[in-house]
Amino acid sequence: MLAAMPPHVPSPTPAPGAPRVRERGDACPGALRLHSADDGHLARLRLPAGRLTARQVEVLADAAEALGDGRISVTSRGNAELRGLADGCGAELAPLLAEAGLLPSPTHERVRNIVASPASGLDGLGAADVQLWARELDERLCAAPWAAGLSGRFLFVLDDGRGDVTGLGGDVTLVAVAPDAAHLHMGGRAVRVAAADAPRAALAAARAFLSAARAAGTGAWRVRELPEGHQADVRDVRKALAAEEVPEAVLPQGPPPAPGPLGPAALHVLAPLGRLTAGRLRALLPADEVRLTPWRGAVVAGTDPARLPALETHGLITRPDSPWAGVSACTGRPGCAKSLADVRADAVPGRPGLPVHYSGCERRCGHPHGDWVDVLAAPGGGYLVDGAPVPRTDLAPAVTTARTAPRTTR
Template identity: 55%
Template sequence: MLAAMPPTSPTPVNRDEAPARAAARAAVRAPVRERGDACPGALRLHAADDGRLARLRLPAGILTDHQAEVLASAAERLGDGHLDITSRGNVQLRGLADACGGVLAELLYGAGLLPSQEHERVRNIVASPLAGLDRIGGLASVDAQLWARELDKLLCASEAAKALSGRFLFALDDGRGDVAALGADVTLLARRDARDAQPVERPGGAALLRIGVNRSGLRLDSSDAPRAALLAAETFLTVAEASGSGAWRVRELPAGQDHDPGPEDLEAAVAARLAEAGIAAEYVAEATTPQGAPPAPGLVRSPDGTVALSVYATLGRLSAAQWRLLSTAAAETERGELRVTPWRGVIVPGLDPAAADDLLDRLRAAGLITSPDSPWHGVGACTGRPGCAKALSDVRSDAAGAVAMTDTPGGLPVHWSGCARRCGHPQGGSVDVVATGEGSYEISVRGTLVTTATVTATVTATRTDTRTATTDGPELADAVATARTTPLTR
């Protein structure tokens, strides 16, 4: 039976914070969105300074080797010959000609990458990339990829879901806590607590449904999880419309003052919707979330005796040739599959252990990140100049210059942004390097829970040759390296 929801916010309120909270809530009563969502897709191309941009949603990051080859061909024939991996495990093609949209759509349809034209921008589903490929705490991990396939089918069949923003995100976590930390709007987390009589990989195990960043959640049977996630998204649309906020994401809902529906009210509305749909759920007031890390680059031993290979793209960008090395490797496995990760990496599962080390060496030689010891590991960047009109600097070149001057790996992830929008920045603890002008940056350290000001610096990288985009900025490299080793505060 569905447990009764509390009449007020399930999160205890610190009365000392009440005035500040009231002021914050009053500030968000006005609509936060006054225009439609212009998020790019595979069919709605975005006009960038370096040509058109197409963003292809890949639920759970899954691609067959044939689909991967189609994308490599599209990048070469229609774009700039590269594929960008986004922070949601999607793939972007850049440098597309204005008139290539029809040809690109035909290629994607033919490869089975666009199951629904009306839903193609809302298929934002991330899932634990190593789900089903390794063991967690001695147990084979839950295959959250199965959840993702089912949710994608339900999503594409939902008339209401077409109204979701291209930014609304589902995260399906197999219990390790990796994608649960990505700040999704709807999260499914496989449960591994003592209340489950059997391991959660069994059919009928438990899952926790979380709304936004609420600490509370709804505990339900894992077989109901994909349907519950869709109902939560559809309920969000109803609540967002009632709020008059124009919200695209859960965090944009008004904070629940008077009759304004906020995230806590959304959770109660979702509970009611699940009950109407016959899905039994139990309210959990304070649910713990494991703190899992992204897959490390290298080899991962699978329970079936095969090996999964984990690699990362330098600054999230792969050439068509690098991409083909991965798709060719996948084609030689029984699975014939690639998994693109939200940390701008790629997993190739099902490899023969005898061939895995040689493949890893070839990928390292081709310029991919294959070891945690690489100085490139954990370094990300937006497009910057000259591809983005809003960027204030050539961040990729400056990031490359800083890595070349500081070859010591490790520390917090660092993300270089061409402007204050910080497109593609990671969740959780990280270093922000934000351009404030041509070659000038502000560096700050973000805590896991709150923004901190542990390290703040403004430095300038002096370019010696803007045509080759080299930099000579030891102060910048040193400041970034220092920030990456700064202890986080909460």
């Protein structure tokens, strides 16, 4: 049975140096617990590693058309959102998702937050295929009753060594450092574990976080919210798995895969402003599987990269030199009551360069990680581009300058 969530009341901002106290559970929507928005209800489907089978692609597209507004939003964690859902859609949506394998555990569906290097195993890069780790971790997560106590914001990040997803702010981050070894990072510490133990180690780290959160009594949702003296300790994982602490471990940093071919039998495309119509989603087929990405696109595995020109005719972004590559936006008006503008209608790409994100309010929902151009709607119809006031009619040159100028000059 689907349920709409009550309006979210944010916790008070703590004083400098004081720990954040969460007085209620997180309000993140799920597939069963919906968020009420101005354009209807919203369902967020957790897709570990962004993975969809061909059958699930069809089901998701059908659900968007039959029950929602016909679009699928891709989130900054590679999950999928359906918007415009009616009040009475629960009797249809939940069984539809469950039958397609998109709802394997009703009790754990909001905590299945697993991001993994989307091109892993496809392009010959990386030290290990972390997509396999993601599947095992998801199975272990759903099988652990205690794991249902994790926040819907708690994030596992699995990087195959190329560094494309390490900057996404994971609470528990696994990095493949060799075909048979991984580093597990949490709370500023790291341990080395055998690759075969990596998913088990990630789950043990999450349990250590929950123990620390209970001891702190502050209701922390994320590892970084734990107060001083109550840090989750990866040394507990070391004891459980005979792991070795790595004092100087550094997270690798690398770029995301560019739109285009990924080896001989895969490709990567981006969704304009992070949204796929049902038709564009179906256009990705045939494929062995589709992996939604944190950069609001899709890696299509088991297909001919020669299909890229055809996918471009569907409106997908297929080339790294497209000015729309790296451009994203929040929902904006009319879907969000807090937004000051229809940011999707106002968005202009400028010239290719830094990622740019359009936000309708100061929450900046869905903004990228790392270095990005901040375009924020302002009262009166204008925008702030990296803090500088810009009339809506002058957005294009201002965004171009912000995306292409050296950051040290601004």
